[in-house]
Amino acid sequence: MADKLFAVGDVVTVTTQPPYLKTADPMPMLRPPDLVTLGERGTILEQKLGGYWAVRFERGAFLIDGRYIDRVPS
Template sequence: MTSEFSVGDRVRVIALPAYVKTAEPMPMLRPPSVIRLGEEGTVLARQPGSWSVRLETGAYLLDGQFLELVTASTTDEEDPEATSTVQAEPQADASEALKLPPQE
């Protein structure tokens, strides 16, 4: 749990605060249900006492204790399907798929 990030770093929410503060010119307090545990976002800026992070539902001010840095190896370990390749089956001729009689 590091609290030192750089602008542009990918971070993950590892704990939900009691409330979240929006990172807007007129900040508002929102319930913690507006973000999800494990949600990933991008660090936008360092604010006094917190980090401005862009998440799926908007930008929020979060303390470093609620965030962890996402690295490429962390993402690969948690989602092995992300790097696997799926081979497509060869497509059959359209007339075979529809079982049409041969044209004369």
């Protein structure tokens, strides 16, 4: 399965709840997955290695695997 491609500034939504969240800080920390709800919208900040994306949500910026998010049609 090919990695999903997003652009900086794309609005995305959480389609599947990840098992945990990792902060998008220089020194990432694991956080509980309930900080981001299913269906919540966020904005792509940057692409990271390994199919991860830094996404800004209401409660912070997190590294999210591309398989847990989809682009919101404009």
